[in-house]
Amino acid sequence: MISCGKFANKAVEQLSRIKTSYAMKNTRRNFLKFTGLAGITMAGSQIIPGCTATKSSTKSNLSEVREQVMKKHTQRFNMSGYAAPKLDTVRIGIIGLGSRGADTIALLPHIDGIDIKAVCDLVPEKAETAKKQLQRSGFNPDTYSGKEDSWKYLCERNDIDVIYIITPWALHVPMAVCAMESGKHAAVEVPVAETIEGCWQLVETSERTRKHCIMLENCCYDFFELLTLNMARQGFFGDIIHGEGAYIHDRFKRVFDKEQTTWRLQENINRNGNLYPTHGLGPICQVMNINRGDKMDYLVSTSSNDFMMGKMADKLAETDDFWKPYAHKNYRGNMNVSTIKTNKGRTIMVQHDVTSPRPYSRIHLISGTKACAQKYPLPERISIATGDEWLSLAEYKKLEEKYTPEIVKRFGEMAKAADPAGHGGMDLLINWRLIDCLRNGLPLDMDVYDAAAYSCIEPLSEWSVANRSNSIDVPDFTCGAWEKNQPVMDIALEKGGTTKVKSA
Numbered sequence: 146m147i148s149c150g151k152f153a154n155k156a157v158e159q160l161s162r163i164k165t166s167y168a169m170k171n172t173r174r175n176f177l178k179f180t181g182l183a184g185i186t187m188a189g190s191q192i193i194p195g196c197t198a199t200k201s202s203t204k205s206n207l208s209e210v211r212e213q214v215m216k217k218h219t220q221r222f223n224m225s226g227y228a229a230p231k232l233d234t235v236r237i238g239i240i241g242l243g244s245r246g247a248d249t250i251a252l253l254p255h256i257d258g259i260d261i262k263a264v265c266d267l268v269p270e271k272a273e274t275a276k277k278q279l280q281r282s283g284f285n286p287d288t289y290s291g292k293e294d295s296w297k298y299l300c301e302r303n304d305i306d307v308i309y310i311i312t313p314w315a316l317h318v319p320m321a322v323c324a325m326e327s328g329k330h331a332a333v334e335v336p337v338a339e340t341i342e343g344c345w346q347l348v349e350t351s352e353r354t355r356k357h358c359i360m361l362e363n364c365c366y367d368f369f370e371l372l373t374l375n376m377a378r379q380g381f382f383g384d385i386i387h388g389e390g391a392y393i394h395d396r397f398k399r400v401f402d403k404e405q406t407t408w409r410l411q412e413n414i415n416r417n418g419n420l421y422p423t424h425g426l427g428p429i430c431q432v433m434n435i436n437r438g439d440k441m442d443y444l445v446s447t448s449s450n451d452f453m454m455g456k457m458a459d460k461l462a463e464t465d466d467f468w469k470p471y472a473h474k475n476y477r478g479n480m481n482v483s484t485i486k487t488n489k490g491r492t493i494m495v496q497h498d499v500t501s502p503r504p505y506s507r508i509h510l511i512s513g514t515k516a517c518a519q520k521y522p523l524p525e526r527i528s529i530a531t532g533d534e535w536l537s538l539a540e541y542k543k544l545e546e547k548y549t550p551e552i553v554k555r556f557g558e559m560a561k562a563a564d565p566a567g568h569g570g571m572d573l574l575i576n577w578r579l580i581d582c583l584r585n586g587l588p589l590d591m592d593v594y595d596a597a598a599y600s601c602i603e604p605l606s607e608w609s610v611a612n613r614s615n616s617i618d619v620p621d622f623t624c625g626a627w628e629k630n631q632p633v634m635d636i637a638l639e640k641g642g643t644t645k646v647k648s649a
């Protein structure tokens with residue numbers, strides 16, 4: 146189904162984009178070896194020079210994205226609603242112990258019925274720190290570190306059920322594929338993939354191995370998002386017409402912080418589109434039953450120019466050699482706006498801006514025939530068709546009480562208390578649901594098709610931006626099954642719910 150030559154080529158291109166502070170040569174070689182593509186390295190290396198011309202979205206029309214979108218695929222097995230055999234104790238391995246990995250290490254011990262068997266990071270000190278921290282919570286994980294491919298040894302173990310993948314974006318696909326091929330479920334941070342081929346590879350692997358590949362899109366579990374999902378399901382909004390989501394988060398200082406890893410800054414070079422669509426889009430897709438009754442049909446996308454990153458990189462490089470590799474480059478336009486039309490005729494707008502000095506916003510606007518809700522700018526608000534004003538706080542509170550779903554009623558306060566990331570509780574809810582579903586042999590709330598659909602906006606928006614905002618089809622990763630698939634995100638906790646939340 147997927148052309149191996151093109152996949153290898155794209156993977157090499159992808160990995161070459163993230164120049165982290167460590168040598169990437171080995172990663173590329175090992176990746177090719179791991180994916181069984183080593184034999185085509187020669188062919189790949191012949192193609193690579195040709196690829197340089199397509200690296201900059203400002204100079205090319207990214208025709209390969211369109212080619213991938215046009216390819217026909219067949220579903221082998223429908224993973225939507227699939228329940229894997231139940232597990233008494235969920236045995237976990239974790240790859241990537243940076244900023245988000247540290248949050249996860251602090252969070253997971255709050256969930257009953259798990260054992261953390263192994264942790265891995267390229268940097269040995271991070272693995273050792275995580276091990277010590279987990280030992281204080283009663284776990285005794287083995288560590289893997291030191292090499293670009295140490296994670297493969299973790300995947301090979303036969304005493305792990307699910308592997309968390311919390312690494313730079315370009316490593317998500319090879320690691321998740323390896324996890325599933327080795328008989329483990331993959332729980333992958335956002336976005337799950339950066340290319341259409343990567344998305345399809347995950348879909349194909351999940352279907353073939355019947356292993357879950359869930360993207361840890363935590364914003365689907367934020368409390369207002371869950372409230373509006375419940376309201377939508379109860380018909381409060383009437384027919385859903387339009388939704389808006391965003392990732393507007395001023396990370397300007399962080400991407401130019403020498404103390405942080407630099408892969409994110411590197412990702413912003415020679416690309417132009419929405420690099421981080423899933424936080425804003427995921428909750429809207431849940432409300433619209435995307436992949437379960439509706440589907441994203443096509444997308445158009447526009448980016449502003451870069452007014453900030455290039456200037457900052459050039460300025461820093463004048464006095465500090467560390468920044469020289471980042472100077473005089475093409476940076477992603479600061480604001481990206483993408484619009485999606487769904488097969489059922491709805492519209493979705495998604496924005497991305499991580500550099501402009503603005504208050505944080507994921508927007509989360511739901512607009513229906515009977516009512517409207519909007520989260521940002523805070524406070525959260527709801528309006529109904531009878532007036533053109535937002536409801537008063539007292540009226541809002543009444544609705545909140547009526548529509549708060551069972552998952553928040555039962556676990557909301559505990560989730561807020563056990564939240565190392567300052568994310569308000571959603572991180573615990575997504576992880577608890579994952580573990581509880583695995584322990585009870587239930588379908589997961591989100592599947593590989595959701596992971597692929599939310600993430601594919603990244604390459605699609607790049608294509609559209611490079612082509613004067615022309616439209617491009619959103620691939621149907623369900624191969625038509627979306628028309629019959631049923632919503633599975635069980636916010637009413639009709640099944641399961643037996644896993645306890647505890648103090649770590």
Ligand SMILES: NC(=O)c1ccc[n+]([C@@H]2O[C@H](COP(=O)([O-])OP(=O)(O)OC[C@H]3O[C@@H](n4cnc5c(N)ncnc54)[C@H](O)[C@@H]3O)[C@@H](O)[C@H]2O)c1
Nearest residue numbers: 241242243244245246266267268293311312313334335406
């Ligand atoms: N859902 C959320 O709210 C949220 C928040 C932050 C980050 N994230 C996601 O989490 C992921 C990690 O982000 P972060 O902020 O922790 O980045 P980070 O750079 O702080 O951490 C990444 C870690 O991966 C390790 N790593 C790199 N290459 C590796 C390899 N070959 N083998 C093993 N380890 C390797 C690095 O050493 C580092 O410790 C990203 O995908 C990001 O998008 C999600």
